[in-house]
Amino acid sequence: xxxxxxxxxxxxxxxxxxxxxxxxxxxxxxxxxxxxxxxxxxxxxxxxxxxxxxxxxxxxxxxxxxxxxxxxxxxxxxxxxxxxxxxxxxxxxxxxxxxxxxxxxxxxxxxxxxxxxxxxxxxxxxxxxxxxxxxxxxxxxxxxxxxxxxxxxxxxxxxxxxxxxxxxxxxxxxxxxxxxxxxxxxxxxxxxxxxxxxxxxxxxxxxxxxxxxxxxxxxxxxxxxxxxxxxxxxxxxxxxxxxxxxxxxxxxxxxxxxxxxxxxxxxxxxxxxxxxxxxxxxxxxxxxxxxxxxxxxxxxxxxxxxxxxxxxxxxxxxxxxxxxxxxxxxxxxxxxxxxxxxxxxxxxxxxxxxxxxxxxxxxxxxxxxxxxxxxxxxxxxxxxxxxxxxxxxxxxxxxxxxxxxxxxxxxxxxxxxxxxxxxxxxxxxxxxxxxxxxxxxxxxxxxxxxxxxxxxxxxxxxxxxxxxxxxxxxxxxxxxxxxxxxxxxxxxxxxxxxxxxxxxxxxxxxxxxxxxxxxxxxxxxxxxxxxxxxxx
Amino acid sequence: xxxxxxxxxxxxxxxxxxxxxxxxxxxxxxxxxxxxxxxxxxxxxxxxxxxxxxxxxxxxxxxxxxxxxxxxxxxxxxxxxxxxxxxxxxxxxxxxxxxxxxxxxxxxxxxxxxxxxxxxxxxxxx
Numbered sequence: 001x002x003x004x005x006x007x008x009x010x011x012x013x014x015x016x017x018x019x020x021x022x023x024x025x026x027x028x029x030x031x032x033x034x035x036x037x038x039x040x041x042x043x044x045x046x047x048x049x050x051x052x053x054x055x056x057x058x059x060x061x062x063x064x065x066x067x068x069x070x071x072x073x074x075x076x077x078x079x080x081x082x083x084x085x086x087x088x089x090x091x092x093x094x095x096x097x098x099x100x101x102x103x104x105x106x107x108x109x110x111x112x113x114x115x116x117x118x119x120x121x122x123x124x125x126x127x128x129x130x131x132x133x134x135x136x137x138x139x140x141x142x143x144x145x146x147x148x149x150x151x152x153x154x155x156x157x158x159x160x161x162x163x164x165x166x167x168x169x170x171x172x173x174x175x176x177x178x179x180x181x182x183x184x185x186x187x188x189x190x191x192x193x194x195x196x197x198x199x200x201x202x203x204x205x206x207x208x209x210x211x212x213x214x215x216x217x218x219x220x221x222x223x224x225x226x227x228x229x230x231x232x233x234x235x236x237x238x239x240x241x242x243x244x245x246x247x248x249x250x251x252x253x254x255x256x257x258x259x260x261x262x263x264x265x266x267x268x269x270x271x272x273x274x275x276x277x278x279x280x281x282x283x284x285x286x287x288x289x290x291x292x293x294x295x296x297x298x299x300x301x302x303x304x305x306x307x308x309x310x311x312x313x314x315x316x317x318x319x320x321x322x323x324x325x326x327x328x329x330x331x332x333x334x335x336x337x338x339x340x341x342x343x344x345x346x347x348x349x350x351x352x353x354x355x356x357x358x359x360x361x362x363x364x365x366x367x368x369x370x371x372x373x374x375x376x377x378x379x380x381x382x383x384x385x386x387x388x389x390x391x392x393x394x395x396x397x398x399x400x401x402x403x404x405x406x407x408x409x410x411x412x413x414x415x416x417x418x419x420x421x422x423x424x425x426x427x428x429x430x431x432x433x434x435x436x437x438x439x440x441x442x443x444x445x446x447x448x449x450x451x452x453x454x455x456x457x458x459x460x461x462x463x464x465x466x467x468x469x470x471x472x473x474x475x476x477x478x479x480x481x482x483x484x485x486x487x488x489x490x491x492x493x494x495x496x497x498x499x500x501x502x503x504x505x506x507x508x509x510x511x512x513x514x515x516x517x518x519x520x521x522x523x524x525x526x527x528x529x530x531x532x533x534x535x536x
Numbered sequence: 537x538x539x540x541x542x543x544x545x546x547x548x549x550x551x552x553x554x555x556x557x558x559x560x561x562x563x564x565x566x567x568x569x570x571x572x573x574x575x576x577x578x579x580x581x582x583x584x585x586x587x588x589x590x591x592x593x594x595x596x597x598x599x600x601x602x603x604x605x606x607x608x609x610x611x612x613x614x615x616x617x618x619x620x621x622x623x624x625x626x627x628x629x630x631x632x633x634x635x636x637x638x639x640x641x642x643x644x645x646x647x648x649x650x651x652x653x654x655x656x657x658x659x660x661x662x
Contacts, residue, residue: 131636131637236611236612237628238611238612238613238626238627238628239612240628241627241628242612242627242636245631245632245634245636246636246637249635249636249637250637253637324575327575327576327628327629330628331576331628331629335580336588336589338588339585339586339611339612339613340611341610341611342610342611342612344610
């Protein structure tokens with residue numbers, strides 16, 4: 001018990017420490033850029049040498065997305081892929097590094113933040129694509145992301161520094177989660193729901209800080225170099241303005257959401273800390289336990305609040321400011337540039353592809369499911385898996401979730417369909433194993449874990465969960481090699497979670513698939529830094 | 537004979553219409569939003585949506601807002617009426633109150649209670 005309390009104290013202090021360090025980093029980053037003397041592409045042309053390494057390594061970003069991220073993989077639609085990659089090629093062709101290995105992927109998420117991965121993968125979420133009106137607006141987004149890759153921003157000291165901070169936060173978040181789980185394991189008055197509340201609260205905060213942390217300087221550089229590439233490729237500059245106006249709208253929209261989220265996080269932490277006080281007191285009537293709970297109650301909300309703020313605004317200039325700078329830049333260097341017709345017809349044709357309507361149906365189905373309208377949700381989920389998206393991961397997962405919530409016996413068939421697909425994400429195996437455990441088919445559950453590890457070469461982010469699953473299924477002999485791998489390949493925080501899993505600190509919740517957050521709230525998104533907003 | 541002159545009048549009307557359409561840059565849509573701000577100190581006013589050089593400039597402070605947008609050309613220029621005259625303006629030099637976002641499936645709501653099932657991101661955590 002004493003050990004658990006110590007962990008809790010350490011977690012709380014780490015939380016505060018991280019908040020303070022983030023504030024210091026944020027203070028470093030605030031700076032309004034000066035208007036350059038000439039287009040930044042001119043300087044880039046002079047400094048870039050043929051064949052010099054860019055951010056694009058040619059690695060398989062889509063595969064990585066299936067393992068990590070939130071693990072639905074990418075949207076597979078060849079026509080859409082070709083269309084988007086042709087735009088990217090047009091932009092790359094006018095750059096000094098036309099051979100840079102960059103590939104555009106579409107991801108099913110409904111948010112607005114495009115992202116560039118360290119290996120040159122660019123991810124465009126469905127939510128963003130839905131609201132872009134023409135090819136030129138897409139090119140404006142891609143130009144910005146391509147600029148991040150061309151300038152190799154992932155390798156910069158400032159990016160690594162900010163990633164390091166996020167890793168520390170990841171460790172802290174996982175430490176807190178692990179401690180809470182351990183604590184709840186030894187103090188029965190804290191039920192699973194309370195523990196989950198804390199996990200959710202921690203994850204909600206991490207969601208604000210994990211998604212990339214380009215520095216303001218890098219964002220500004222990508223804005224300007226992106227604008228140069230965009231104009232050089234013959235696109236219409238009006239689209240940069242209209243696209244950024246949408247981002248501005250989106251930023252306002254999520255700002256409202258973040259206010260609500262922050263309140264939710266604070267209330268959750270407060271409530272859960274109080275629950276811990278009560279639990280600890282009743283479990284061992286130790287004054288120190290009450291004081292630990294009290295410490296968390298007092299410190300955690302303010303620390304979390306600071307963390308959330310540091311990730312969303314102080315180190316990232318608002319889109320409105322960036323837009324003003326880009327307009328000034330375009331006015332200075334491209335005032336009389338040609339204004340070709342905006343490429344609306346081609347994009348309208350693409351947007352008419354069934355993949356868009358089917359994914360919309362799947363997203364809406366899940367929304368309805370959350371609000372308890374299961375019949376309507378099922379109808380839409382069925383639409384999602386009709387036609388060409390029948391075996392897409394995202395649409396099938398939505399169908400699975402709705403069917404499961406309805407208590408339908410055929411729910412598992414949807415997971416089977418995902419696992420039969422060309423690149424089933426880790427999430428599919430996770431669900432399948434959880435279902436198998438629920439029905440008592442432990443060898444089957446273990447086989448799903450084995451298959452996931454075989455297919456994806458035992459990704460570190462999956463190890464803690466694999467350990468827990470092997471424990472559940474009695475495959476104890478497989479745990480030690482996993483622990484060794486976790487120690488070798490993971491960071492300290494991940495290893496701590498692996499150890500915690502191995503000592504039975506966090507049991508698998510049968511009947512409900514584990515949330516990725518429970519495994520590692522950070523792992524998925526690290527390495528896929530920054531989009532336009534720099535965050536979701 | 538009367539019929540013939542009626543046809544001539546119609547043809548002339550068509551020619552005038554086409555000429556007007558040409559000068560107004562083949563406006564493709566008639567939007568229902570306004571220019572509500574100007575992003576530059578001096579607003580460029582263009583005679584057609586194809587002009588590369590502005591016909592004149594106007595001090596932004598002197599422009600009475602809002603200006604209803606009369607038309608949008610295929611290349612994104614906006615047609616507005618200033619002091620009774622029609623001009624094309626560069627969309628980058630103005631701000632409009634056009635709603636750029638569809639309602640989408642991703643709302644402002646945050647879960648009021650922790651989500652206990654599912655994979656984050658699939659409709660959540662937009």
